[in-house]
Amino acid sequence: MRPELSRRQFIQTTGAAGFGLAATRLARGASLFEPGPVRVLSIGVIGTIGGADREQVAAHPEAQIVGLCDVDANSLARASEDHPDAFTCTDYREAFARHGDAFDAVIVSTPDHSHAPIALTALAHDKHVYGQKPLVHQLEEIALVERAIAAKPDLVTQVGNQRMAYPGRRAAVEILRSGVLGRALEAHAWTGAPGPDPYFNFEHHLSAPVRPPEHIDFDLWLGPCQERPYREDLLPVKWRSWWDFGSGGLGDWSVHVLDVIFFGFDELTSPMSVVTHAQHPADTFHTHHCRSTITYAVDSDAFAGKRFAIHYSDRNQAPSRAALGLPGDRWPDSNMTVVVCEGGVLSLTAGGGLEIWRDGELTDGLALPGLPEFGELNHWHAWIDNIVGVPTELRTPFRDGARITEAALLAVKASRFPGQELLWDKAALAFTNHAEATDTVVRRDYRTGFAPPEVG
Template identity: 75%
Template sequence: MPPRLSRREFIRSTGAAGLGVATVGWSRVVPAQSNSKLRVLSIGVVGTIGAKDRKTVAEHPSAEIVGLCDVDEEYLAEAAEDHPDAFTCKDYRTAFADRADEFDAVIVATPDHSHATIMLTALAHDKHVYGQKPLVHQLEEIVLIERAIAAKPDLVTQVGNQRMVYPGRRAAVEILRSGVLGKAVAGYAWTGSPNRGSYFNFDRELSGPLSPPESLDWDLWLGPCAERPYREHLVPTKWRSWWDFGSGGLGDWGVHVLDVIFFGYDELLSPIAVTTHAPAAADTFHTRPCQSTITYAVDSENFARKFFPLHYSDSNQRPSRAALGLPAGEWAGSNMTVVVCEGGVLALSAGGGLEIWRDGTMTDGLEMPGLPEFPELNHWHAWVDTILGVETELRTPFVDGARITEAALLAVKASRFPGQELRWDKAALAFTNNDEATATIVKRNYRDGFAPPAVG
């Protein structure tokens, strides 16, 4: 494939060497002590994916789980059976206060609302961080994370984006970056979430106050959020539907369907506007279905216009194939990414199925000429290897995760103002045309004792 502006050249030419520029595999590293294993503290040890994160990292021959932290005693006991020599605690703050010298790195697999406070505490203590998606819960927290990683360039970070190991997804990035499809016109992404599965309070049921399970420390679970009573349809996984704790379908799937667009185009730094259409404003719960348009200002030969719209929807709301110049047929999945370019259309499923459409004819994306080989890659082990100084592909370090999460969170937060275009100024952390939005959907008031530390 013909070369296009390299990542290093782009950074130099734009002066964007600081925040928000994709750095696949470019993290600076500090190898662990020679002849020793990477010592990892797991926070959120079971939950939705905490057990998978913990167990897969522990399978790396040069890593070990030395600490377990969870607000649920039953989960702690379950994880301790796998790691009998690991210390245990309920409160992440005590782990950093009393045992910080006993671990080198941290896995954060807790509910969305507590991500930033824990991750920033870890970065403040010079710990490498593997953090589950979405990276953070508040727009302000994106800036806090970016400042922290800029101040701690030797720390290796990774967002939970295990789908990026699929060859089709890696090929999609190469194809977009090559420019073989011509200038980019628009991006589309959608997710089938929320749904009636075990992860969402789909019917938005609000029970009366209840006593929490005996094994759960409810106060610690709330973390940075204001005190409130425990209710049904919340713990252990349906908190995703609650405004104060989760990020709905759009936030939950953003990293898995928006990522390739950002990896393909470094120029997409921060949006200038967002509009989310929904049947009603989000309240206690996230609303659905949502259709959002996130607009970026771009000044690059890689784009057809000076503005690039990114259309992002939940509830399996798909674009018209005819409107995109495609023949009649079915999309390949309910969680997908589509990039429309002047010379063709790239369609990618979450599982890595890749189609390239040109003039009504489809080509298997992995058969496009000029693609490199895509060796087998373990997402979790790549984080460990990078920390240890082993050359690998580190997909979705926090510098990339911040850009992806900003787009997803803007779509989510704008659902409080359905149908209204909000003009976004990230530097000012403000919606310049809506003071109410600036006051209510950009940041949170942290509960005493749970505010994130300033890093950088």
């Protein structure tokens, strides 16, 4: 059994950066690294549709929103009503070029395809970054982000993973890390998405090209993607179903169901292979009804063998409870994480409902002996706290977000080659047994002026 981590060790191992920074508060135009009087942390927001991110961060007593950037003039105007003194612009590049001295941290709440160009621009300008999930859109961008955070170790980063504040999810991490359930055999994670809801183009309906609305700068919205016509079923949110812009259900929910597996096992660095069974993919959209197996080579007493597989599915394709030794026939949620160990099964809902099953007997996960107290945790405020030098449990820094996103993107990208095992070499950014996959799903041909910068 691996020793139980103390609370201090637990926080340190989750990658919370910036604990050594002075508790400096910042005003517009100030630098985090300059000594001076107590000020307030100034934050720029790129993508104002993410109202919860903006509202939660603005509620922190040591933070203020000083800038707003959005390609949607209507959304920008609504956000400006809440922050009338903030500068406004439509182009994120202008935000950094003209207003970069006004802010020291950035919230990136934009569609998936523009996450990496904006976040990496922020890191290149020495800005702390809160970025929405999934962390990036292309496999190559994971390597770009990892190099950037290695080059900028004092910058505090956080992926939008608010569900990790739930006590049950934090307890699940400690249970896995302690080894109290014995060596791990396999993991299962699944999401009910995509569904026939406002967030996905569930039926893959491709409407006719039309002129973009007057309030949308569609060219800026496209950003790194190649030019194409505007279609009414693309904005404001159904881009999630589009191959070039979103990540489907597997990508959209990945950080909320895969996270605990990676927090529980530091040994899961980069997969060796992926295979996704899926319906025949469409050219424009992500397919759904995907079942993916992501395999890791491991050499640790935390695992029962030399290979560890994560089975990740969409459309509520859950494993058999009977096959896992669990009674009943229904799982408690459509978004779940299950880790099977030699001494029991950990079952966790996205909302933090934690069950431990041993020999078919149920134990309340939060009632296991030896767990610390899990006090209230504000996911957004933890990011601010760590920037200003107040050590707070931080979930999910980009270091961990990169591992989670790599697994998710491999599952997503492999759906273009249904049923084919793809052998992954992260160092080479290549599928060693599949040249076509390497050439088509690892990287993007960025449009001139929108490529992410190389940092470090």
